[in-house]
Amino acid sequence: MNDDHVSEVDPAVADALADEVERQQDTLAMIASENHASEAVLEAQGSTLTNKYAEGYPGSRYYGGCENADVVEELARERATELWGAEHVNVQPHSGTQANMGVYLAMLDPGDKILSLDLTHGGHLSHGHQANFTGQLYEVEQYEVDAETGYIDYDDLRQQAEEFEPDIIVSGYSAYPREVEWDRIQAAADAADALHLADIAHITGLVAAGVHDSPVGVADFVTGSTHKTIRSGRGGIIMCDEEYADAVDSAVFPGSQGGPLMHNIAGKAVGFKEALEPEFEAYAEQVVENAKVLGETLQDRGFSLVSGGTDTHLVLADLRDSHPDVTGSDAEEALESVGIVLNANTVPGETRSPFVASGIRAGTPALTTRGFGVEEMEQVGSCIADVIDNIGDEDVMAEVSERVQDLCDEHPLYE
Known part of the structure; x- marks a missing residue:
């Protein structure tokens, strides 16, 4: 180096x-939440793409000179689609928290209801903590893990959802050591007529490698970080069905971010390519x-x-x-x-x-x-x-x- x-x-x-x-x-x-990126990822993140403004999306930028930025972002999107099997992918969020923000802004109005896991039980700040924008903009109620078993009680979660009637239920956690049963949380969301956001920030790599069940195709939205178990460039990602694509993309830009960090997206593209190699499954x-x-x-x-x-x-x-x-x-x-x-x-x-x-x-x-x-x-x-x-x-x-x-x-x- x-x-x-x-x-x-x-x-x-x-x-x-x-x-x-x-x-x-x-x-x-x-x-x-930490990992060691490869030297190839570090090199991409330290590249001259740090100089380039590329507001907008490939093929529809607000500035000229974006032909190479378009190539890099398309590679990142294509590889992410292959890794996780999502219909639509946005690789521009600067972090996992901003990926969550993109979904909230796309689908919620201020004062809408979020049901999520309490921070002290393994949740995340961006799921509704009062010190975070989510707790300040939305009405939040939180579920807990069973204090005796340490597991999520999915039946209690469903009952709580039916009583609280949230607009969105958030699953995926920062300190929960067990596999998440996405289908059961989706059932709770269906029972409450709520959307379902699965935040796989910690387990993006485990899901990509198939060593943890995937919420893609189950939850309405899947967000994640790209620098933890997936070991790519630092940042966030949003995955969703095509029906939500325009709303999500607009919520990211211009809704909550300006120019994308193209050097980080280059790091994401390189890391995703590494994760598509057979060795990555053995790693996970x-x-x-x-x-x-x-x-x-x-x-x-x-x-x-x-x-x-x-x-x-x-x-x-x-x-x-x-x-x-x-x-x-x-x-x-x-x-x-x-x-x-x-x-x-x-x-x-x-x-x-x-x-x-x-x-x-x-x-x-x-x-x-x-x-x-x-x-x-x-x-x-x-x-x-x-x-x-x-x-x-x-x-x-x-x-x-x-x-x-x-x-x-x-x-x-x-x-």
Whole structure:
């Protein structure tokens, strides 16, 4: 990775970029929403397309000189259509949240009703939290997972939908470790005469590879992020049936965004091409297997997992039973000190502030990209348990830090 030009023009930024490469190399990225893009994707995102305004859509731009931008965006759309099987795809949203915004603006009026999963139970800010625009523009009611089982109770969800009569139900989650039963949520939407938005931000890659059931063809709208498990250029995506295409496209541009970030769309196109290769399915399968092994390793060390395990790329550990005096933020800070980067997370029945939390969320996409398999995940799980069991013990922290560094050295990034 050549940073010579940045070094000449802005040494301070060049130093920060070099430090970030080193940080990523020497730590284990276990934030469930993160991954390591390929050098081809990074190159596309750093291309001269960053210079080009391309307001509008291929073949109908507001500026001239968009012939190459058109090629790139069409490639991204065609590849996304092949990956997920949607009738219509919009690859312009700058993020998963803005993809959701595009659907809301296309289909809802201010004051309309949204039914979505509570943030502390694994939902997302853009699904209706009051700090987000959704909670400020729309009337939101939220469902929860069963505090005892950690699973969504689909019968309760349907009953709640029939009573609340939402205009749209949002499914898809940021901290739910089990497969989502899209058909049952669609049945609840049908019973309430509501639309259904499935947000697959976290599991775009798992769905594309067929290791998680797809909501495409079930839900009215499917949104997602393109930089998490799908490992493409950073941004968002909207998929829908052709009948909603014009409304969605207009809601994205000019409704909620100006010029698309064409360099990011180039990164999406390249990443989608990589995801169409046979190797990607094996990668996605390994992501899920690694998460299962990580969860089992933690359970063997006495940790409680929300829902008792995982079907996806993440595990959500509830520390209240095994470590009642250790908060999620305590665990996060201690783990980062030894080179394991994950996040504190709320758990069902949470009694602490979201900034403190009682759980930790750990994902396997980035480690799997580095080549970690079952054996390495067992070691990682043991490292996590050793740290949380011995917070404040400097000897243990030093020993785990060495083990983490060995794992990093064995699986280098961006050689």
